[in-house]
Amino acid sequence: MKPKTDLIDSNTQLTYKLLFESNPLPMLVYARDSGRVLYANHAAAACYGHSVAQLVELHLSDIHHPEDWPEMRERMKLTASACLPQRVWRHRDVDGHTIYVEVDTEDVDLNDQQARIVLVRDVTQHHDDVKRLRQEHERMNAIVDASNEAIISTDVAGCIQTFNPGAERVFGHRAEHMLGRSVHLLLPERYRAAHARHLAVFAKSDGTPRMMGLRIVKGLHADGRELEMEGAIALVKIGADLVLISTLRDMTELLSADAERQAARTQLSHLTHRLMSQEKDLVKRIARLLHDQLGQTIAAMRLIFETISTLRSGKKSMQLQQLNLQMQALIDQAILQMRVVLVDLHPPMFDEHGLAAALDNEMRSRALSGSPIQLVFEVAPEVATLRWESGCEYAVFMIAREALENAIRHSNATLVTMTLSGSATELELTVIDNGRGIARDSHSKEGHLGMTGIMERAKSIDASVEIGPAPERGTRIRVHWVAAQQ
Numbered sequence: 065m066k067p068k069t070d071l072i073d074s075n076t077q078l079t080y081k082l083l084f085e086s087n088p089l090p091m092l093v094y095a096r097d098s099g100r101v102l103y104a105n106h107a108a109a110a111c112y113g114h115s116v117a118q119l120v121e122l123h124l125s126d127i128h129h130p131e132d133w134p135e136m137r138e139r140m141k142l143t144a145s146a147c148l149p150q151r152v153w154r155h156r157d158v159d160g161h162t163i164y165v166e167v168d169t170e171d172v173d174l175n176d177q178q179a180r181i182v183l184v185r186d187v188t189q190h191h192d193d194v195k196r197l198r199q200e201h202e203r204m205n206a207i208v209d210a211s212n213e214a215i216i217s218t219d220v221a222g223c224i225q226t227f228n229p230g231a232e233r234v235f236g237h238r239a240e241h242m243l244g245r246s247v248h249l250l251l252p253e254r255y256r257a258a259h260a261r262h263l264a265v266f267a268k269s270d271g272t273p274r275m276m277g278l279r280i281v282k283g284l285h286a287d288g289r290e291l292e293m294e295g296a297i298a299l300v301k302i303g304a305d306l307v308l309i310s311t312l313r314d315m316t317e318l319l320s321a322d323a324e325r326q327a328a329r330t331q332l333s334h335l336t337h338r339l340m341s342q343e344k345d346l347v348k349r350i351a352r353l354l355h356d357q358l359g360q361t362i363a364a365m366r367l368i369f370e371t372i373s374t375l376r377s378g379k380k381s382m383q384l385q386q387l388n389l390q391m392q393a394l395i396d397q398a399i400l401q402m403r404v405v406l407v408d409l410h411p412p413m414f415d416e417h418g419l420a421a422a423l424d425n426e427m428r429s430r431a432l433s434g435s436p437i438q439l440v441f442e443v444a445p446e447v448a449t450l451r452w453e454s455g456c457e458y459a460v461f462m463i464a465r466e467a468l469e470n471a472i473r474h475s476n477a478t479l480v481t482m483t484l485s486g487s488a489t490e491l492e493l494t495v496i497d498n499g500r501g502i503a504r505d506s507h508s509k510e511g512h513l514g515m516t517g518i519m520e521r522a523k524s525i526d527a528s529v530e531i532g533p534a535p536e537r538g539t540r541i542r543v544h545w546v547a548a549q550q
């Protein structure tokens with residue numbers, strides 16, 4: 065029963081007045097017909113920044129946000145008990161700032177006037193917090209949505225809670241089909257049991273956040289393709305729940321391109337290997353052919369020509385004599401040219417005397433050909449007589465020849481030292497010049513294949529090779545070969 069104001073004695077009235085005025089919650093009383101504020105307590109004055117006297121001067125529309133006022137005006141016509149849903153209203157304080165409030169109302173008769181008591185709850189702080197949280201949430205969602213990677217969160221039973229657009233792209237499933245379903249749908253069948261066991265371990269976790277680093281994992285696309293993915297998983301606690309957040313990047317194309325590149329490189333290396341071993345045999349055959357057949361033919365030609373010349377010696381005209389001399393010179397030149405080609409193709413002494421003798425010979429003939437650079441070959445006597453596998457000797461000789469050629473052509477050095485050392489099962493060759501050193505961009509010169517040849521030849525005999533600066537200045541090339549264990 066509502067107390068009838070006129071029946072209440074003055075003592076009780078005083079008590080109610082006190083209860084109203086000193087209530088810590090803001091309270092207003094307004095006339096339902098006019099919307100005029102009739103009473104306001106101190107807490108309301110503090111809430112709106114007005115004095116109590118100023119508040120009582122106001123109309124309800126003065127404290128409502130203009131956009132909220134039409135609805136409030138409608139509610140004034142209804143009784144307070146009309147059970148309208150609770151909502152947040154925008155009120156304005158003395159400076160025009162918005163205060164977010166929730167209100168509880170009760171209708172009363174005050175001296176035959178229909179009035180409404182309003183209990184105001186200032187929820188501005190709560191409203192601002194919610195707004196900030198919502199913005200934060202939207203920002204996080206935008207980041208997750210914008211990510212190119214698949215970001216999927218599940219509970220520890222594997223039930224999908226988040227499936228971002230990146231995940232839609234990677235797995236080919238729509239998010240609305242995946243939410244609430246098992247993450248196992250994204251795994252090839254054979255990995256599902258193991259994954260379930262992992263989840264069971266996570267489920268027992270105490271919730272301490274854990275981050276499992278990057279690793280390659282398998283996924284299953286909606287079209288049945290298997291995916292190679294690089295992924296990281298984080299275990300976090302959100303509220304009371306354990307949540308697994310997986311971030312996955314599709315590496316299928318990258319890894320298969322990588323594998324193709326690797327296969328092509330291996331194939332190329334095999335090809336080089338084969339070409340190099342064929343080169344050695346081919347060169348040997350051509351050298352033998354030149355020496356044994358073409359060489360013999362030219363020598364026979366010379367012999368016959370000399371015999372013809374002797375037979376004709378008595379009756380030679382001047383012109384014939386001149387032609388004779390020219391022919392002689394041409395034959396000599398052919399023999400010389402063939403020798404040069406022979407030396408180039410097949411280093412002399414290589415087969416008979418071995419690598420040290422062939423290298424020594426190479427250095428001497430380069431020195432004799434007028435190189436202004438001092439060329440020094442160092443080899444210990446006990447090493448000079450050693451022999452190694454023929455393929456190894458050939459490759460090391462060709463490396464030495466290219467290194468020497470480069471030092472003479474490119475280094476501007478005054479001294480080039482070639483050193484051969486080793487034992488029956490080991491061999492080391494170094495070529496050091498004191499020149500200007502190899503410029504940084506030299507390796508990338510198109511069509512310059514000497515260095516590549518050095519590295520490929522070393523690789524073909526499983527030797528290591530170092531190309532770099534010499535201890536003081538210039539360039540140092542070192543090849544180190546160790547015989548394979550029997």
Ligand SMILES: Nc1ncnc2c1ncn2[C@@H]1O[C@H](COP(=O)(O)OP(=O)(O)OP(=O)(O)O)[C@@H](O)[C@H]1O
Pocket residue numbers: 470471474475476497499500501502503506507509511512513514515516539
């Ligand atoms: N000892 C060296 N001192 C200074 N520069 C060098 C030396 N060796 C090589 N270079 C530089 O490295 C580059 C590459 O050498 P590389 O042997 O691969 O090619 P190239 O000698 O120019 O040509 P190619 O060997 O194919 O006839 C050279 O052009 C040169 O600039």
Ligand SMILES: [Mg+2]
Pocket residue numbers: 466469470513514515
């Ligand atoms: Mg070269």
